[in-house]
Every structure is written in structure tokens, then in C-alpha cells.
Amino acid sequence: xxxxxxxxxxxxxxxxxxxxxxxxxxxxxxxxxxxxxxxxxxxxxxxxxxxxxxxxxxxxxxxxxxxxxxxxxxxxxxxxxxxxxxxxxxxxxxxxxxxxxxxxxxxxxxxxxxxxxxxxxxxxxxxxxxxxxxxxxxxxxxxxxxxxxxxxxxxxxxxxxxxxxxxxxxxxxxxxxxxxxxxxxxxxxxxxxxxxxxxxxxxxxxxxxxxxxxxxxxxxxxxxxxxxxxxxxxxxxxxxxxxxxxxxxxxxxxxxxxxxxxxxxxxxxxxxxxxxxxxxxxxxxxxxxxxxxxxxxxxxxxxxxxxxxxxxxxxxxxxxxxxxxxxxxxxxxxxxxxxxxxxxxxxxxxxxxxxxxxxxxxxxxxxxxxxxxxxxxxxxxxxxxxxxxxxx
Ligand code: FNR
Numbered sequence: 001x002x003x004x005x006x007x008x009x010x011x012x013x014x015x016x017x018x019x020x021x022x023x024x025x026x027x028x029x030x031x032x033x034x035x036x037x038x039x040x041x042x043x044x045x046x047x048x049x050x051x052x053x054x055x056x057x058x059x060x061x062x063x064x065x066x067x068x069x070x071x072x073x074x075x076x077x078x079x080x081x082x083x084x085x086x087x088x089x090x091x092x093x094x095x096x097x098x099x100x101x102x103x104x105x106x107x108x109x110x111x112x113x114x115x116x117x118x119x120x121x122x123x124x125x126x127x128x129x130x131x132x133x134x135x136x137x138x139x140x141x142x143x144x145x146x147x148x149x150x151x152x153x154x155x156x157x158x159x160x161x162x163x164x165x166x167x168x169x170x171x172x173x174x175x176x177x178x179x180x181x182x183x184x185x186x187x188x189x190x191x192x193x194x195x196x197x198x199x200x201x202x203x204x205x206x207x208x209x210x211x212x213x214x215x216x217x218x219x220x221x222x223x224x225x226x227x228x229x230x231x232x233x234x235x236x237x238x239x240x241x242x243x244x245x246x247x248x249x250x251x252x253x254x255x256x257x258x259x260x261x262x263x264x265x266x267x268x269x270x271x272x273x274x275x276x277x278x279x280x281x282x283x284x285x286x287x288x289x290x291x292x293x294x295x296x297x298x299x300x301x302x303x304x305x306x307x308x309x310x311x312x313x314x315x316x317x318x319x320x321x322x323x324x325x326x327x328x329x330x331x332x333x334x335x336x337x338x339x340x341x342x343x344x345x346x347x348x349x350x351x352x353x354x355x356x357x358x359x360x361x362x363x364x365x366x367x368x369x370x371x372x373x374x375x376x377x378x379x380x381x382x383x384x385x386x387x388x389x390x391x392x
Contacts, residue, residue: 013349013356019320019341022357025348026097029206032199033184034096037230038343041287042176047295048287051318054295058327059386066373071366075377077335078165078257078278078312080137083113084362085325085377088354089286089316089339090141090167090261092230095123095218096188097347099209103132105346108354110136112362117141117167117337120154121230123188125218130161139165141261142250143172143234144242154219155254166254167281168247171262173240175231176289187227189215244271251275259314262289264299266306273310279334280307283316286339297328304332322364329377330385 016022027035041048075085088109094101102124109116110133117139118129130138140158145151158166180186190196200207217233251258259279260272269280282303284293296317304313315328316337325336338361345357374380 009349010352013352016348016356017360019344019357019360022341022344022348022353022360025353026344029203030097030347031190031196031203031206033181033186033190033196034206035347036180036184037093037178037186038097038340038347040178040180041291042178042289043291045287045291047284047291047293050295050298051284051287052320053318054297055318055321055324055327057388058297058331059388060323060326060368060372061384061386062371063373063384066375066379068370068373068375070375071369072376073362073365073369075335077115077314078259080115080164081113082115082137082335084358084365085329085333085335086319086358086361087115087139087314087335087337088117088342089337090117090119090139090169091339091343092119092121093123093188094119094343094346095213096210096215097343098350098353099213100124100132101346101350102129104350105342105354106133106136106138108342108345108351108358109133111351111355112358113137114358115139115165117165118163120169120219121217121233123213123215123218126154126157126161126163128218130163138163139167139259141167141169143169144239144246145237146239147237150220152253155250157219159255165257165259165279166250167259167261168250169261169285170242170247171283171285171289172234172238173242174238175234176285176291178231178288181229181231185229187229189227191227244275247272247277248275251277259312261316263303264293266302269303269306269311273307277311279312279314281314281316281337282333283337286317297324297331300328300331300333307332322361322366322368325361325365326368326372326374326380327385329380330382332382 102122106116115137120143140163257278261281263280312334315333319336345353
């Protein structure tokens, strides 16, 4: 028989019918400082809000009289068939949200048949995640490191552990100013403070699980332990001098397909295509880096026009509904990538929670395609969306 706690968890997850419900569950389970690290963005969080709200600027335009009795939601992404036009974005520190969180997420992705992208800043190592979720489609996300030998070693380890796609993130020369983290004095592990102690007393589930975990940045040599803020980690190890020549060298070096993450300007998308990069990820890092940049969905049409079918385009940021996925595809994206929706699921219930998030997207997307009159993803065209006029 299932333990009572796990039966209760399954029941709570079954009652989550929208991604927002999983966010509420995550807020209850996580310490406030950890929840804020996931939820927050840079400075005034305008881009964070815009990422979500800019989807409201587009309306769906259904067509009738189409046979929609059978739908096909599968999509090839960089040569591998995904059961849905979506993937799990790379997100650091997952093992701080749920015990062995990276493996929990990768397992849910593998079960559902969608790609999982492991972050450079994971708690679990490249090899540990590969061993824990051996069957899935795995991508590895790389940041430019000051220590180029270590960076090359990470690439070699990712290739040896059969990560098929390299995702190079180029929008984090330094970390954005995330004021929630500054105010919370957020570190991994949490630095003992009086305010935190009261909060932790209300999160026994998280405490019990994560207290048993070995916390640290698993892809780096033990950096002396202690309480590390992500901003300190980034400032000491990441290389802000990296330029297009460095990107070109990585493109030459990596044998599999490669995605460039953090593109907003169409001219940068052009440069990526010229280097032979196979996918452009239109992204502002979920509103966590430079505030006041365009929402991902706002930047998409110009990037799609510049790329003109020469590379795949992944829309990343603010996707919370199946209808958002439809809008992104109508405006030229091959697929969408999501960060927080899966992290809320993970924080609410580990593998089961992430599976629930994927299920919600699957049923919403299927419902939207049926009612829109587009039984396959290829049927979704620019004509299925209209820009909302007179919006503010
Ligand atoms: C991220 N993101 C991110 N991106 C990346 O390339 N490497 C990383 O290590 C991380 N880490 C990370 C941690 C957390 C907690 C979040 C929320 C995000 C950005 C991520 O890949 C993605 O771009 C955004 O999450 C997309 O926005 P949504 O889907 O969260 O709105």
C-alpha cells in the first residue's frame, strides 16, 4: 500500500487543474526565500510580468468545419521526436527544491517523452542525472566559464554521458539584480537567520527532504562549502568576456546539435544561423536578467522573420497555458520551453508534480487545437492569431 503522505500528495496533485494551482502548492511547501528565488525576476520585474501578460496581446482565431476527431501533438525538436512541442528549460538548483530534484525532473520528462535540459548550475552532476534518468532525451546547458579547461571538461562529460544537444546560454555575463534574493539574503544552503527559522518551522516537508540532501553545485569541484549566493557563484566562475568568436569555437567543438539561448535581437539570431547553430532560443531568461527588455513572445515575430526557416526557434518565457503554446507556434516557434511551470510542479510533488504539469499542458494544448480547428501542430498558422487592438 502507498504511504499516507504519498496518497495525500497524489490527491492534491490531481486537484491541480492549471499551472497556477501547482504554483500555490509550491508556495505552501517551499521556504519563502526558496520560493522567491524561483518566482522572482530582476529589479521591478516588469519583464517577468510582461513575459506572461504579452500573450494577452494575441487572440486565437478558430476555423470551423475541420475534422478534429484525432489530434497529433508530436513534434520533432532538433531531430528527435517529442510527444509535445515543449521542453524543460535548464534551471539551476533543482535539487534545492526537491530531494534529487534534477533526476526527479528528468524522469518526468523521459516518461512523457519530452526533452530535459540540465543546467550547468545543477545540484546533481551531469553523470548522476544521466544515470538516474537514462532513457530520456537529454540536453546540457552551458555557461561560459573563466576556467576554459573546466568548461571543456564539462562538454566532454556531457558528450560522454550522452547528452545529445548543447544549449549555450548567452544572456548571463553577470547575474541580474534580483532584489527578492538580495532582501532574503538567499544562499544555498539557507543561512540560518531568525526570520528563516520561523518560516522553516512551517515547512516540515521541505526541511525533512532537503536536509537529507547533499547540497552544492554538482558540476564543480567542492568550492569550500559554506553559504553561497548564486550571484557570488556566477561572479567568481563565469566569464563576462565571452564573445561571438568564443561561441563559434564551441559550435566547432560540439559534435551534436546546438541551441543558443537568450536571443532577443533579430540580428543576433542571424549571427547564430550564420555560425551553423541549429536552434535559437528566444528568451530573456524568464525576466531574471535585464529588466525592461521585450517579452519573449514580443521578440518572437522579428526573430522568426530573420531566421526564415534556417534554424529551429524555441520560445522561452511566460508560457503558462496550452493556448500560449498555440500562439507561439502560430508566430513561428518550433516549440516552447518552460522553467517555472515545471519547477512549481517539482516543488509541489517531485516527479509526480512535474508529470502533472506536463499533463496539464498536454490537455490544454489538445483542447485548444481541437477547438481551433488544427488537428496537427503543422496546421497552426499565422492566420490562427490576431493582434488584439487597443490594448494598453
Ligand atoms: C532559470 N533559468 C536558467 N537558464 C539557464 O540557461 N541556466 C540556468 O541555470 C537557469 N536557472 C534558472 C533557475 C530558475 C529558478 C529559473 C526560474 C530560471 C531560466 C530558464 O531556463 C528559462 O529561461 C525561464 O525559466 C523561462 O521563463 P519561465 O518559463 O520561467 O517563465
